[in-house]
Amino acid sequence: MTEGNGTDTLLPGAPEGGQRRAVWLNFKLVAGASMVLLVVFFGLLGPLFWNTKLADPASSPPNLPPIWEAGGTGAHPLGTESLGRDILALLIVGSEATLRVGAIAAAAGLVIAVVLGFGGGYLGGWVDDVVRVLADSWVTIPALAVLVVLAAALQGVTADTEALLLALFSWPEATRMIRSQMLSMRGRSYVKMARLSGVSSAGIMFTEILPNMIPYVVASFVRAMAGAIMAATGLEALGLGPTQTPTLGTTIYYAIQGSALLRGIWWWWGMPVVVLVLIFSGLFILSIGLDEVANPRIKRYRYRVRRAGRRPAVPVTASAVSAGPATVATPSVGTEQ
Amino acid sequence: MRLRGLNLRYVLRRLGTFVLTVWLAATLIFIIPRLAGGNPIAAMVGKISVAAGGAETAHSGALVAAWDARFGLNDPVFVQYLIFLKNSVTFNFGFSITDYPASVNQLIGAALPWTLGLVGLATVIAFVLGTGIGAFMAWRRTPSLIRSVLPLSLTFTAVPSFMLGLLLLWVFSYTLGWFPAGNAYSLGVTPGLNLPFLWNVVQHGILPALTIVGAAMGFWALSMRGMMVTIEGEDYMVLGEAKGLRPSRLFWRYRVRNSALPQVTSLALNLGAIISGQILVEYLFDYPGVGQLLYQGILNEDYVLVESIVFLLIVATALAVLVLDLILPLIDPRISYLREVPR
Numbered sequence: 001m002t003e004g005n006g007t008d009t010l011l012p013g014a015p016e017g018g019q020r021r022a023v024w025l026n027f028k029l030v031a032g033a034s035m036v037l038l039v040v041f042f043g044l045l046g047p048l049f050w051n052t053k054l055a056d057p058a059s060s061p062p063n064l065p066p067i068w069e070a071g072g073t074g075a076h077p078l079g080t081e082s083l084g085r086d087i088l089a090l091l092i093v094g095s096e097a098t099l100r101v102g103a104i105a106a107a108a109g110l111v112i113a114v115v116l117g118f119g120g121g122y123l124g125g126w127v128d129d130v131v132r133v134l135a136d137s138w139v140t141i142p143a144l145a146v147l148v149v150l151a152a153a154l155q156g157v158t159a160d161t162e163a164l165l166l167a168l169f170s171w172p173e174a175t176r177m178i179r180s181q182m183l184s185m186r187g188r189s190y191v192k193m194a195r196l197s198g199v200s201s202a203g204i205m206f207t208e209i210l211p212n213m214i215p216y217v218v219a220s221f222v223r224a225m226a227g228a229i230m231a232a233t234g235l236e237a238l239g240l241g242p243t244q245t246p247t248l249g250t251t252i253y254y255a256i257q258g259s260a261l262l263r264g265i266w267w268w269w270g271m272p273v274v275v276l277v278l279i280f281s282g283l284f285i286l287s288i289g290l291d292e293v294a295n296p297r298i299k300r301y302r303y304r305v306r307r308a309g310r311r312p313a314v315p316v317t318a319s320a321v322s323a324g325p326a327t328v329a330t331p332s333v334g335t336e337q
Numbered sequence: 338m339r340l341r342g343l344n345l346r347y348v349l350r351r352l353g354t355f356v357l358t359v360w361l362a363a364t365l366i367f368i369i370p371r372l373a374g375g376n377p378i379a380a381m382v383g384k385i386s387v388a389a390g391g392a393e394t395a396h397s398g399a400l401v402a403a404w405d406a407r408f409g410l411n412d413p414v415f416v417q418y419l420i421f422l423k424n425s426v427t428f429n430f431g432f433s434i435t436d437y438p439a440s441v442n443q444l445i446g447a448a449l450p451w452t453l454g455l456v457g458l459a460t461v462i463a464f465v466l467g468t469g470i471g472a473f474m475a476w477r478r479t480p481s482l483i484r485s486v487l488p489l490s491l492t493f494t495a496v497p498s499f500m501l502g503l504l505l506l507w508v509f510s511y512t513l514g515w516f517p518a519g520n521a522y523s524l525g526v527t528p529g530l531n532l533p534f535l536w537n538v539v540q541h542g543i544l545p546a547l548t549i550v551g552a553a554m555g556f557w558a559l560s561m562r563g564m565m566v567t568i569e570g571e572d573y574m575v576l577g578e579a580k581g582l583r584p585s586r587l588f589w590r591y592r593v594r595n596s597a598l599p600q601v602t603s604l605a606l607n608l609g610a611i612i613s614g615q616i617l618v619e620y621l622f623d624y625p626g627v628g629q630l631l632y633q634g635i636l637n638e639d640y641v642l643v644e645s646i647v648f649l650l651i652v653a654t655a656l657a658v659l660v661l662d663l664i665l666p667l668i669d670p671r672i673s674y675l676r677e678v679p680r
Contacts, residue, residue, distance in 0.1 A: 133353075133354055133357060136354060137354055137357050137358040137361055137655075138358075138361070139606070140358055140606060140609060140651075140654045140655055140658050141358065141361070141362055141365075141609065141651055141654070142609030142610050142612065142613035142647075142650050142651060142654060143610065143613070144610070144613040144616065145609070145613035145616070145631070145646070145647045145650050145651075146362075146365060146366075146369075146647060146651075148613075148616070148631065148635060148643075148647075149366065149369055149370075149635075149643055149644065149647050150369050152635040152638075152643065153369050153370045153640075226495070230497050233497060234497060234499070234616075234617055237499060237617060237620075238616070238617065238620060238632060238635075240635070252503075256621070261503070261506055261507055261510075261511050261518075262511060262518075264511070266507060269503055270503075270507075273500045273503060273504070276496070276497075276500065277495075277496050277500065280495040280496050280497070281495045281496070283495070284494065284495035285495075
């Protein structure tokens with residue numbers, strides 16, 4: 001009997017032994033990635049199969065219900081909304097825009113995070129002090145509130161500007177994570193070896209350590225992306241999103257403004273919410289899976305290898321909450337809803 | 338100064354971080370609208386003359402100039418910045434642009450109790466419930482029936498709360514008609530400390546509170562479970578077990594107690610995000626709290642109001658983290674800053 005804890009009894013498809021290859025076949029990793037990829041393909045390949053011009057206002061008869069409800073037609077399988085836009089076309093265009101905003105924001109944030117985290121963690125000294133204090137201060141700033149002010153002041157951002165604004169708040173979390181990993185990598189023997197062989201600091205950081213950090217960097221990217229999309233949909237639902245491109249969040253905004261709830265046009269807000277739930281849940285499960293791959297200790301615990309985790313208690317203070325080896329996914333999201 | 342686990346250098350450094358956070362925030366808030374350009378007074382005068390039927394436009398230039406001087410907008414930017422910093426630090430935010438005779442402080446004062454009541458209470462409930470669920474999820478002795486139900490609480494973890502709110506509104510308010518769809522109390526009821534009014538308020542608060550609790554609970558459950566799992570591998574757990582301590586004692590005193598502190602820290606750290614995240618919930622439910630005030634401020638381009646609220650949010654978060662960082666060494670003997678931690 002595997003004395004599992006909670007949900008964590010053996011998962012179907014979970015690797016049994018310690019084969020190196022099987023690690024990436026983590027069930028959560030595959031499941032989460034499939035959910036996200038589903039939306040990605042939907043957004044990228046959708047235009048090949050469906051006329052996305054129908055996402056323009058007044059391109060279709062308004063307020064048609066989905067095909068399976070009375071009054072629905074095959075011409076608009078997911079129905080239309082009050083501005084005369086086809087929901088399916090909106091979802092295709094919106095998914096692509098929303099995912100792109102998230103990816104750009106996360107990528108930009110991660111570039112900052114890698115530079116600062118690597119610099120701070122590896123070089124130490126005053127560089128590290130500056131990085132640490134900056135990231136610790138920045139991480140407590142309520143992102144959504146400041147973003148609301150930013151977006152309102154800019155009045156009518158484009159999707160790409162929105163992504164860059166979001167990047168302003170996606171780097172601190174990732175920086176802290178990468179920096180703390182760097183601190184633990186720095187003392188490893190292969191790094192000492194490289195240093196003795198006369199490799200430069202930059203060389204060690206990017207050719208020796210970076211490849212070993214890839215799981216953490218990817219995990220940071222996934223979390224940053226989830227956080228960015230969450231903030232983006234929040235802004236958009238408040239009507240502060242991009243005005244030219246329809247996104248999933250702006251669709252919800254128009255639904256709220258158009259009293260879709262009161263008038264029972266549930267498909268107007270319900271459909272984008274379904275796609276967003278798929279994106280968020282996918283990214284979330286993916287990040288847990290990545291954590292298990294990057295930090296096999298969590299996984300091994302499952303199989304009751306009790307003594308695996310032996311390390312002194314790390315003092316945890318507010319400014320060091322995510323320091324130390326990553327514990328089970330603590331998504332930066334959850335809080336920014 | 339030598340309190341348990343604290344030294345002066347650490348306290349000073351933490352105070353420094355606090356000041357830096359507040360300064361960063363204030364500066365961001367000062368710079369953002371000015372980067373966007375435009376003259377807020379001209380915009381305001383334009384709006385007024387449109388509202389008045391667009392009649393009097395000949396003198397609006399003089400009006401703008403007079404108000405510019407009055408608000409110090411002709412001073413060099415650096416002087417404006419210093420005055421702004423001084424006013425922010427003394428919480429002297431001035432008047433709301435749209436609700437003119439009302440000061441920003443008055444408006445926030447009226448909205449704050451609603452937010453504290455709703456968001457504060459719901460957050461505490463979500464935190465306690467989530468932490469408890471997480472603890473029991475990581476315990477081998479949890480009855481299997483309960484254990485199979487617990488993961489249900491994680492359903493909405495990854496989803497923003499306003500989406501859950503949309504769903505709840507649709508089901509319980511618009512379809513079933515069990516709960517009112519918005520506002521904090523019915524229009525016909527006079528506010529007062531009597532039972533009918535309080536009952537009315539509770540009825541209006543249930544859906545938004547459920548939204549916040551449902552969406553936030555899973556986050557706390559997962560992080561608690563993570564801490565509990567980490568702690569189970571510790572040597573002192575093995576020792577405790579070998580000593581033959583009762584499992585319940587091992588659970589509560591050894592594991593839950595040690596896991597709860599990082600949870601509290603995380604709560605303080607996320608305070609700003611939690612509060613600002615509920616802007617959307619208040620907006621969705623039309624709840625007269627600070628989030629709704631902020632949203633109205635944005636709609637009406639009342640930048641004084643918006644900037645003040647955001648500044649206060651940031652200060653509150655930074656303050657919570659500061660207080661916690663200073664208190665933690667006093668209540669948790671594992672944390673000590675008496676020696677410099679080796680780098």
